[in-house]
Amino acid sequence: MVLLSGCDKSQFIVLDPKGPVAQQQLELIIISAVLCAIIILPVIGIFIYITVRYRDKPDNKAPYQPEWDDSRLLEVVWWGIPIIIVAVLGFFTAKTTLALTKPPVKDVKPIVVQVTSMDWKWMFTYPDKKIATVNYAEIPAGVPVQFILTSDAPMNSFWIPQLGGQEYTMPGMSMGLWLQADKTGNYFGSGANFTGKGFAHMQxxxxxxxxxxxxxxxDQVKKNSPALTTAGYKDLSKPGLSKELSFSSYPSGLFETIVNKNGGKYYDHMNHMGDSMNMSGMNMSGMNMSGMDMSGMDMKSQNK
Structure with a gap:
């Protein structure tokens, strides 16, 4: 650890946050490391003391107590301290997790980027711009980005280490992930879940x-790039590697179709745009009910 402390931390991108989400997660990592050290360092010290103090040697004066089998004080110590540490760590983890389900900043209008993982490539669609890219994404700095994730292949994990932690992409599901870049620059992204022979190139x-x-x-993508057709997407989704691509348009409802065809039911999740559900009043005004399957619900009990 002493030798590593002299290294440039930018080489360890997880420890070099460039956005508010990654910064909060780094603080949680530091808190976790400190709490672990509270246990590990005393345990190592006690281990060294016991091995020296009670080792078998002729001049050892340690008392021999063959009938000793219980110590309330020691049990309180070795059970109480871990319980306190787990409680403290749980508090900070829950607090950070709940905070990250909302936009990093509230005074800037967010953008939505839909992400589809395939074998072995990533597709990004921009609903507001009606454009698409493959294996690269461009975002505005200082603006919250709501990544909505799904998979048209085996489950994977979407990860931009300097902007935030990873989130799974799963067939038939649309997962939400808030990220934001504080500064302009290029950031490394990768699939963090093993998905076969092309996994190493899924960056x-x-x-x-x-x-x-x-x-x-x-605007340049809109003017200068070809359109992504349904047939073109079918070819793109086949297993294989791909270079960076740009498309001036894509089939309407493509992302929703990908979610639905894999056994899911796509709808506009509230938490994707940072809204919260009022459970006491069941405020449903933010939901798009047209995409939800209500056939299995017993509505009679709701009217009692």
Whole structure:
């Protein structure tokens, strides 16, 4: 650890956050390391003391107590301290987790990027811009990004270490993940779940730019790139590697179709846009009910 302390931390991208989500998660890692050290360091010290103090040697004066079998004080110590540490760690973990289900900042309008993992490539669709990319994404710096994730292949894990922790992509499901880049720059992204022979090449680049440059890039893609057709997507989704690609348009409802065809039922999750459900009043105003299957619900009990 002493030798590693002299290394440039930028080489360890998990410990080099570039956004508010990654910063909160780094603080949680530090808290976890400190709490673990509270246990590990005393245990190592006691281990060294016991091995020296009670080792078998001629001049050892340690008392011999063959009938000793219980100590209330020691039991309180070795059960009480771990319970306290787990409680403290659980508190900070729950607090951070709940905070990360909402946009990192509230005063900036977020954007939505839909992410589909395939064998062995990543596709990004932009519902607001009606454009798509493969194996790279461009986002505006300082703007919360709601990544909505699914898979059109085996389950994978979407990960941009400098912006935040990983989130699974699963067939038939649409998962939400809030991330944000504080500064412009290029960030490494990768699939973090083993999915076969092309797994090592399942990487992508995330480029954070100014809002003006983001709008300019989207316009250029719209003007200069080919359209992604249904047949084109069918070919793209076949197992195989791919270079970076851009598309000026894609079939309407493509992401929703991918979710639905894999056994799921796509709908606009509230938490995708940071809204909260009022469970006491069941405020349903933010939900798109057209996409939900209500056939299996007993509505009679709701009216009693």
């Amino acid at each position: 992508f680049k995330v480029k954070a730019v100014t809002q003006a440059d983001f709008d300019k890039w989207a």
